[in-house]
Amino acid sequence: MVGAMRQHNKITKPLIRRHFIKGMTTAALFVGFPNIARSANLSIENAVAPRILGKNDAPVQVVEYYSMTCGHCAAFHNNVFPTVKSKLIDTGIVRFEKRPFPLDGLALRAHAMVRSVSRTKYFPLVKMLLAQQPIWVRAEDPLFALMKIGRLAGISGDEFDSTMRNRKLLEAIVAIKQKGIDDWRIASTPSFVVNNDEVLSGNMSYEDFVERLSDFGA
Numbered sequence: 638m639v640g641a642m643r644q645h646n647k648i649t650k651p652l653i654r655r656h657f658i659k660g661m662t663t664a665a666l667f668v669g670f671p672n673i674a675r676s677a678n679l680s681i682e683n684a685v686a687p688r689i690l691g692k693n694d695a696p697v698q699v700v701e702y703y704s705m706t707c708g709h710c711a712a713f714h715n716n717v718f719p720t721v722k723s724k725l726i727d728t729g730i731v732r733f734e735k736r737p738f739p740l741d742g743l744a745l746r747a748h749a750m751v752r753s754v755s756r757t758k759y760f761p762l763v764k765m766l767l768a769q770q771p772i773w774v775r776a777e778d779p780l781f782a783l784m785k786i787g788r789l790a791g792i793s794g795d796e797f798d799s800t801m802r803n804r805k806l807l808e809a810i811v812a813i814k815q816k817g818i819d820d821w822r823i824a825s826t827p828s829f830v831v832n833n834d835e836v837l838s839g840n841m842s843y844e845d846f847v848e849r850l851s852d853f854g855a
Contacts, residue, residue: 679800684752685809688735688759690722695732696854697725700830702738702817705747706774707826709840711767720843730855735763738814738826743779746801748810750787753800762790 703710725731739745751762766786776782784797817823821836829837837849847855
């Protein structure tokens with residue numbers, strides 16, 4: 638554990654300097670990573686496969702691009718998303734997919750952690766991280782704080798370290814972000830692509846969100 642903490646401290650210092658810088662280059666997202674990755678026993682294909690709630694044949698298909706360190710994303714999911722789930726997703730109106738759009742290095746690492754767990758654990762872990770976002774984002778050692786939350790989802794210290802150094806996984810997450818930029822010109826979070834037709838952006842109230850979806854059948 639001492640070795641793991643030393644590694645975390647080495648990685649964390651550049652994160653603290655760069656954490657709130659928006660519009661970072663792809664290269665900047667990888668600050669603090671060694672050149673040689675120790676790959677986790679993880680299928681990259683499974684890790685980046687769609688994370689979806691709701692029926693596949695729902696009339697309204699929503700894809701959200703979000704960043705784990707984005708305060709607006711946390712506000713939406715803490716305050717609005719529970720109603721979206723109960724009134725729109727659980728009732729078969731909306732199919733909701735979450736896609737990573739890390740705005741900084743710490744967000745990239747958090748997205749890697751949630752993508753390393755099973756699909757059944759994904760949404761509960763995302764919910765936990767967004768609910769506790771101010772705690773781990775503002776911690777003196779945010780990676781260590783992130784690791785402690787990961788333990789609650791059954792992620793050991795060694796598994797966490799390995800995921801943080803799994804460059805193939807990290808690059809795959811960044812590729813999802815880049816595809817959002819290329820396909821939809823996503824520039825901020827949260828952003829929602831509706832029925833592959835329109836992009837909605839910002840932390841909206843439930844009333845505003847459902848009104849914007851009403852043109853699509855919600």
